[in-house]
Amino acid sequence: MKSKNTHAEKNNKKSTSRRNFLKKGLLAGAGTVLGAGVVGSFDAFAEGGDSIKVLGPDGKILTVDKSHLKEIGARTEAQMQTEGRTGIPGRRWIKVIDLGKCRNARMCVAACQHAHQLKPEQYHVNVLRMDREGETAPFFMPKPCQHCDDPPCTKVCPVDATFKRQDGLVLIDNERCIGCRFCIAACPYSARIFNWTEPRDAEKYKDVEYDVELNVPQKKGTVSKCLFSADLLREEKMPYCVTACPNGVYWFGDENENAVTNGTTKETVNFKKLLKDNAAYVLLPELGTKPRVYYLPEKNRLFPYKYNGSTELKKEHNS
Amino acid sequence: MSEVIHKDNKKSLSKIVDDLTKPLKRHYGFTPWILFLTAIMALGIWAYIIQIRDGLGVTAMRDYVSWGLYIASFIFFIATALIGMLISAVLGLIGIKWITPIARIAEMIAIGFAMWAGLIIIFDMGRPDRVLNIFLHGRIQSPIVWDITVVTTYVAISLILYLLPLIPDIPFLKKTMTDQPKWKQKIYAVLSFGFKGHTEQYKLIKRLTRIMAILIIPVALAIHTVTSWLFALTLRVGWDSTIFGPYYVTGAFVTGGAAVLIAMFIFSRDFRLKEYITDFHFDKMGKLLVLLMLVYLYFNINEYLVPAYKMKTLDEHHLFGLFTGKFALMFWTVQLGGLIIPIILMLFKKMRRPTPSLIIGIAVVTGAFFKRYLITIPTLLHPHLPIQNVPAEFSTYWPTAFEWSITMMAVAGAVLIITILAKLFPIMPIWEIAHEEGITNEEINKFVEEKNN
Amino acid sequence: MKHILKPRKTTFIFILLILSFSVNAQWNIPDYAKNTKLPTEPTYKLTETGKQLFIKNCIQCHGLPGEGKNNTAINAPDLGTADYQSKHNAGQFYYQFNEGMGFMPSFKDKLNKDDKWSITFYVKSFDKGFKITGEKIKAENCVIDFKTEDSARTLIATANIIDKNGISKPAEGVEINFFVKRIFGNLPIGETVITDQNGTAVFKFPDNIPGDENGKIKIIAKFKDSDAYGTAMKSAELNWGTHLHFVNPVLERTLWGPNNRVPLWLLLSFLIVTGSVWLTIFYVVFQITQIKKAGK
Structure with missing residues (x-):
């Protein structure tokens, strides 16, 4: 726990671009060509023996080769922690x-x-x-x-x-x-x-x-x-x-x-x-x-209230 | 202030020492008792292991009633622990004499229950493995951090307040306990702090005790006030109350007072100390309890009558749940059996005798436990927005066997601490009782040295 | 009495049968609906209005006609299929849509007559046999452009039609809308402007549109009637927006903030109180170790 967080603090903004490519390239599962450092497409990862699971779009789990991901993977989680705590500047x-x-x-x-x-x-x-x-x-x-x-x-x-x-x-x-x-x-x-x-x-x-x-x-x-x-x-x-x-x-x-x-x-x-x-x-x-x-407010309703065949609200207080 | 203690037949120092150290050696019924407590604790440990493995889902708590028996027990434990401060500090400082034989018992209850209160909070945590996060990432804005700070402080002060008046008793133990195992004698050697019965040493100990006794008053008030704030600082109906601090503190005195009555009965009988804890002490303690219960009753009237008169919509659901709804039986049993009837009974002198006191004490303590339950759970069943689209179990709560087992483990654990302390050290300060009997320091020193030879 | 009761019972059952049929989305469209006279000639302009209204009111259940994104759970049909179109002429569609049935809400009081007919024309425009009049300019032949006048914060839009020979000529009477780019979509700003005979229209940019820290803002111009004039658009980044003064609330010392943003009063009270209590405790503990000394 502790080591992860301190790790997160070390890896702040400078690897933003890296994370983005990872997100777009890996997490999005688009199978696109990745940037410098890691060459090859998504398929190339899957060929390796040791594999790691990453979260794809719509909550699907994708399997990716571990050897390629190890270093970047650790950074990603650390980064998710720092960025996740900071928020997106300028937005409300x-x-x-x-x-x-x-x-x-x-x-x-x-x-x-x-x-x-x-x-x-x-x-x-x-x-x-x-x-x-x-x-x-x-x-x-x-x-x-x-x-x-x-x-x-x-x-x-x-x-x-x-x-x-x-x-x-x-x-x-x-x-x-x-x-x-x-x-x-x-x-x-x-x-x-x-x-x-x-x-x-x-x-x-x-x-x-x-x-x-x-x-x-x-x-x-x-x-x-x-x-x-x-x-x-x-x-x-x-x-x-x-x-x-x-x-x-x-x-x-x-x-x-x-x-x-x-x-x-x-x-x-x-x-x-x-x-x-x-x-x-x-x-x-x-x-x-x-x-x-x-x-x-609930005015100009397109659909009338109906729940379990009733148009009345049944009180469900548990006193 | 000058209480006249009946000194018709003066006790000799050797008799006092004998009476108070004998129970430390006499182990009749001790082993079954320890086995009984250990069995309860073993069951609790097993339940806790299952809870760790399967998650808090083994309890009856769900997303709405997210605090249950553990938190209710936590307040109960904190409440019971508070009596140490009232008896040994407040009454001691204003010079009330009859508390001398009871003060250390109250301190023992305080230590046992305060320590286990801290553990109950850990039992209630979803991730006890991350408990260190409180120190790594603690937020001073959070009342939980205040609570942890103040509980730790209270345990520390209670321990010191227990140990300080014990120091002058150590020479007696050193001399009389020579037939006891080595490890016990080592403990006595360490705890003597080089006490030799010197007047300067008595003075110093009295001074330090006084400092601690003064210090424990605000800390004890804080411990229960902060505990009440865990509730009062939220925006929940039934908790969102400005009198929660004093309401809890007075409730705590009632609980602790009754617990002391029970302990007095058990110790005076089991340790054969009827000569020291007499009917007179039961009578005094009973009177004190009536006073405390009356104050608590006053706060109860405030807590329930004021919102009931206004009947805001959400208060209405909450209060009718207590008065006539599904909590009504428990509510009225607790209010009548645990508060109003004990007050009426204890107004009579006959009812302040040992055996009635014990029964009333048990009723008050049991009532106090379920009162904590009634403070915690019904509120959580009446959130601002309705409970919908969830399984039926989400809108009810009754603790599971796991919760009861773990709670019983805490009770057994607290009793175990008290038992061990009572078996290691005299449950009354020998030297203070000797002083009250008119025995001088010189006589004490002489007695200790005589024995030595 | 008995004689009267019997036929009544049958009527009741009969009514029940009809009711249960209608619940099963059996539309009872009266015959006269088929022969409803169209109030106006359907034009491309009206179908475009209809499309916008359709997107607002109908798309939730039906999806865009022909795209198959209709909600089948509530039997909402895709209105663009040949099957649907062949079974419903404009009058029949209007009737259904006006009256409502089952999950289909009635729009009798929700939209005015013109709007309802616009939607009808839009839906019927997916029927190849449905005749729509009016000028439909080929989309790819239309271009949009705008110049900016910084001093007065004015946008001058131009619309041109390029004919077969590649010659550009100004488009007159074309409606142009302006938008600013927002994170999830384009926000329409101000009124629609109409080009004059030179194909130009002047748009005064409002002065209260939020931009970024530098007031930067992306402005987009589009034809209002995109079915008729195409989806050509022109965008530009300008610093005409109001400047964003972003104050990070998390940096303030608050009760809800992180542990390094404790309000000073609380931090000081906490430290002073706990500090003094523990100093006393340490003092007493130290004094206990001095007991031995006191005995000498």
């Missing part, structure tokens, strides 16, 4: 969720669980059935981590395992987390989950190098949470949930650019205007957490 990621569009298709949930090696009952993003008091109509509410600007979870972490980055993301380092679960207790949005047992397909991911921006491989006995798909953002792609949505619920973008793009229609709009025109709000503002996720 923001998400807008249009409740009028959600019909509980749960494609976001599926895409997220697939990418982050989660079990079916583990949610980085969960779609909740909500209503307000009195005679108000029920609606579906996707609930990711709110990536608060005053995060109550990172406040309480004893070991700096969960942290906030300059681009607004709240991440967790599964290589450092001691599993005290104080952050779970502190989060008012119940956005955090814990690996109570071995994670899904632990055997398959055993040799995959840990990426702090993806929380993969998941580690038993540590906390995991929504990361706004920090690994994709680094490649200038929108998060898994955002692009998986078939109903145009999610808008994602950079607050500094004052623009958000819809994951379904790819339409880009003025962020502040979108909030203003639709009377956007944040969840539990009274708690002072300053969320980075905005909600557009």
Whole structure:
């Protein structure tokens, strides 16, 4: 543990280009010709005897020759740690969720669980059935981590395992987390989950190098949470949930650019205007957490509320 | 302040020494007792090994109730440990005399439970192998770091406060325990710190004890206040309370006070020290417990009545769960059986006699344990946003056999520490009791040297 | 009574049958729908408007016509297939789309009549037999360009059509949109401008568009009607954006920050309190070792 981190500190920015080529060339699995130092294509790696597994696109595991990867591989994980903690300079990621569009298709949930090696009952993003008091109509509410600007979870972490980055993301380092679960207790949005047992397909991911921006491989006995798909953002792609949505619920973008793009229609709009025109709000503002996720109220709905054949919301309080 | 201790029949120094050192040699029933404790601990160790292998999934904790029996036990242990400070420091400093035979028992309870409280936190960790991260990457902003700091400090001060008044007792042990194994005598030799019964030495020890007794007061208050902050500093209904600090501290005194009553009963009977821990002491301790319970009751009324009067939506779910919902049986049993009925009973002098005191003490301690459970779990079942799309087990909690085994290991472990201390050193300060009996330092020194020959 | 009951029961069952059929996405399109008169002549301009509206409202379930990205789980058809087109003329499509059924929501009150017809024309444009009028300029023959006037932050766009002989002539009445490049897409800015007889249009650049630290910004010009004029675009990097003043919040001393960013008040309190307590402890421990000395 310790050696990895000190290693990470030594290998800071100077190998950025190296990492990029590795990511594009290897992790993306494109089989392209790699840069200087390593000659040959993807196939050439696979011919070797000793092989190592790397994470490909869509969570597929690719096998690559170890002798070629060893040195660079170690750097990559170290680098993922440093870069993962620093964040992407100049960005302030923001998400807008249009409740009028959600019909509980749960494609976001599926895409997220697939990418982050989660079990079916583990949610980085969960779609909740909500209503307000009195005679108000029920609606579906996707609930990711709110990536608060005053995060109550990172406040309480004893070991700096969960942290906030300059681009607004709240991440967790599964290589450092001691599993005290104080952050779970502190989060008012119940956005955090814990690996109570071995994670899904632990055997398959055993040799995959840990990426702090993806929380993969998941580690038993540590906390995991929504990361706004920090690994994709680094490649200038929108998060898994955002692009998986078939109903145009999610808008994602950079607050500094004052623009958000819809994951379904790819339409880009003025962020502040979108909030203003639709009377956007944040969840539990009274708690002072300053969320980075905005909600557009559930009006002008394209799909009527219906869950398990009922158009009413059944109260599920467990008092 | 000047408590008149009944000194009708003065005890001679040789009798005192004899009475207090005999239990250290008399091992009747000792081996079965140790075997019993070891068996419980072995079961706990086995459960813990399984927990390490399979993950915390062997507990009933899940993503919503992510803190369970371990954390509840942790608060209970910290609470029990707090009594050491109240009895030996606060009462000692204001000059109350009847605590002399009880102070060391309270210190022993403090050491045993505080040490195991630290271990329970490790049992609760998902990755105990990374415990050093707290020192490598510790964040001073985190209440857990405060808690670790303050628990460590409290254990250190409690140990010193236990050892300091022990030093003048060592000469007695050195002389009377000559028939005991070598390793015991080595321990006594080390712990004597060259004490020879010199007046200057007595003075120094008294001075150092006084410093530690003063120092332990803020540290002890901090230990339980910080523990309460682990909850109160979150944005959770039922925990988000400004009176949590004093609420926990007074609750802790109640728990520890009752634990001392139990220990007093056991030691006075098993160690045949009825002459030292008399009905008078039970009566005094019972009165003190009533006072502490009344203060705790006052905080309970504040903690439940104030939100219940306002009935904010989330408070409503939480409080009705306690008052009439699925926690109602436990809640009312704890509040009535562990607090209100003991208060009423202990107002009567008859009920402050040893045997009733023992029963009430057990009721109060058991109640206190489940009170911690009621503070920890129901809140976690009432998050701000609904619990949905998860298996049914996520929205309920009852500890598994693994959790009970590990918790019982901690209890057995704390009792084991107390047992070992009680078997190594006298459970009361011989020299202080001798002083109270009017025996002078010269007489003591003479006695020690006589024996030496 | 008994005599009356019986036929009622049969009617009830009959209604149930119809209902269950309709739930199985059996569209009941009345015959009159087939003969609906088109309110206007379908033009390429309208189909382009329809396409934009389609992308906003329909693409979630149906995908773009002919691309096969429709959601089969809810029986949403690909509207571009020959099979679908042959079974639905414009009137029938309009009816379905207006009324809604099952998973298909009704657009009766969601869109106005013109918009709904635009979408209808766009969908029907995938039917080879559907006649669309109006001028359709070959896409590859259209070029777009713009000059900048820094002093007034003005963009002067020009659109030209290149004819068969390779001669360029100004395109009049062409709608041009401007965008700025954002991380995940192009953000439309300002109003659409229309070229005059010289093929030029003037666009005043807004002064509140965020750029990078140097105010740098990538501006893109495109034809609004890309079906008619093609996807030709012109982009340029200018420093007309507002400057980004990025303050890294993680560098501040906060309660939520990393361990090397502890608020000073907390750090000092922690160190002073624990320090003084432990100094006292060490003092006492040291004094214990002095007990022997005191005895001499």
